[in-house]
Amino acid sequence: MIFVIAEHKDNKLKPITSDLLVFAQRAGRDFGQPVTAVLLGSGTSAMAEELKSKKIDRVIAADDPNLADYNPDVYVGVLKSILQNEKPFLILIGHTTQGLDFAPRLSVALRKPLIAGCVEYEKQGDRLVLTRQIFNSKMNMKTAVRGEPPYLATASPGAFPGDEVEAGGQAELIQFPVSASGPGRRKVVERVEAPKGKADLTAAPIIVSGGRGLKEKANFALVFELAEAMGGSVGASRPVVDAEWLPREYQIGSSGQTVSPKLYIAVGISGAIQHLVGMQSSRCIVAINKDPEAPIFKVAHYGIADDLFKVVPALTRIFKDLRQA
Numbered sequence: 001m002i003f004v005i006a007e008h009k010d011n012k013l014k015p016i017t018s019d020l021l022v023f024a025q026r027a028g029r030d031f032g033q034p035v036t037a038v039l040l041g042s043g044t045s046a047m048a049e050e051l052k053s054k055k056i057d058r059v060i061a062a063d064d065p066n067l068a069d070y071n072p073d074v075y076v077g078v079l080k081s082i083l084q085n086e087k088p089f090l091i092l093i094g095h096t097t098q099g100l101d102f103a104p105r106l107s108v109a110l111r112k113p114l115i116a117g118c119v120e121y122e123k124q125g126d127r128l129v130l131t132r133q134i135f136n137s138k139m140n141m142k143t144a145v146r147g148e149p150p151y152l153a154t155a156s157p158g159a160f161p162g163d164e165v166e167a168g169g170q171a172e173l174i175q176f177p178v179s180a181s182g183p184g185r186r187k188v189v190e191r192v193e194a195p196k197g198k199a200d201l202t203a204a205p206i207i208v209s210g211g212r213g214l215k216e217k218a219n220f221a222l223v224f225e226l227a228e229a230m231g232g233s234v235g236a237s238r239p240v241v242d243a244e245w246l247p248r249e250y251q252i253g254s255s256g257q258t259v260s261p262k263l264y265i266a267v268g269i270s271g272a273i274q275h276l277v278g279m280q281s282s283r284c285i286v287a288i289n290k291d292p293e294a295p296i297f298k299v300a301h302y303g304i305a306d307d308l309f310k311v312v313p314a315l316t317r318i319f320k321d322l323r324q325a
């Protein structure tokens with residue numbers, strides 16, 4: 001059995017859950033393993049129904065007020081009790097802030113290996129081989145799992161295309177009774193949302209990102225206008241942040257955020273390795289740069305070798321027109 005630990009926020013499944021389901025559906029077919037989604041939370045029935053509609057075998061829902069806020073102690077305790085009663089082959093968790101917080105604890109609690117940051121897998125005979133990125137995504141490393149399952153793996157957001165999750169299943173819904181274990185060693189005191197406009201870039205499907213080629217802070221308006229016309233979010237290279245044109249949370253790259261949107265538009269960004277490691281797994285990369293030799297064109301699927309001050313306003317006009325049409 002392959003288990004997907006669903007991740008959610010504000011009663012909505014996060015995109016990483018679909019990515020994990022795609023991983024599980026593919027691996028399930030290859031290894032002849034059924035798929036179960038595990039949902040922990042409080043008031044989760046709508047999300048459980050959504051998971052049930054996917055082509056998987058079971059949904060196990062642990063619905064309890066103690067699980068209303070994410071808490072690693074309580075999460076790991078409940079997951080351990082669920083998984084110990086099952087025969088898991090593979091347990092899939094998001095390589096997200098939350099997943100990275102509880103996956104190692106769960107691995108220790110189950111005394112089973114964890115392969116973190118997986119972007120692909122393959123079947124070699126009966127063996128599962130997981131590919132993970134190392135050295136700031138400069139290299140891929142293949143890890144063959146040994147010993148008795150279960151194996152735990154975290155999967156990087158965007159590595160598996162969540163929009164390809166297969167629907168149309170008749171999954172059985174099982175309610176898992178949570179025993180009164182208390183609130184755990186940690187208590188959520190307050191949840192502070194990021195200020196409006198500062199989108200979570202790791203979950204953004206479209207990112208328009210600007211670099212030093214924009215020359216000065218005021219010109220960044222071009223990037224914001226294009227992003228708005230396309231319904232996307234804004235990102236930036238490090239010099240933009242260092243020059244205080246934008247706050248740190250916009251930075252993409254080795255010392256910023258790692259993103260993998262469906263569409264990444266790099267505007268006036270040269271494509272230094274420290275930037276590439278943060279965005280090269282994007283599904284479609286469009287580069288706008290006046291230097292045809294700029295390294296960004298090596299990873300771009302589409303390139304526009306021209307002056308951004310000409311290209312970006314023209315693109316914005318097209319997208320605005322398309323929206324109005």
Ligand SMILES: Cc1cc2nc3c(=O)[nH]c(=O)nc-3n(C[C@H](O)[C@H](O)[C@H](O)COP(=O)(O)OP(=O)(O)OC[C@H]3O[C@@H](n4cnc5c(N)ncnc54)[C@H](O)[C@@H]3O)c2cc1C
Nearest residue numbers: 211212213237238253254255256268269270275289290308
């Ligand atoms: C330890 C370390 C960590 C780092 N971490 C990061 C990181 O997390 N993220 C990051 O981005 N960088 C990071 N860097 C910096 C990185 O090495 C590069 O310096 C940086 O990515 C370059 O940013 P840029 O592409 O915006 O600027 P530049 O390299 O200056 O490129 C500007 C580009 O704009 C183009 N251009 C100029 N004018 C126009 C025009 N009118 N029309 C079209 N194109 C134009 C130019 O041809 C050029 O290719 C890090 C560096 C170090 C040493």
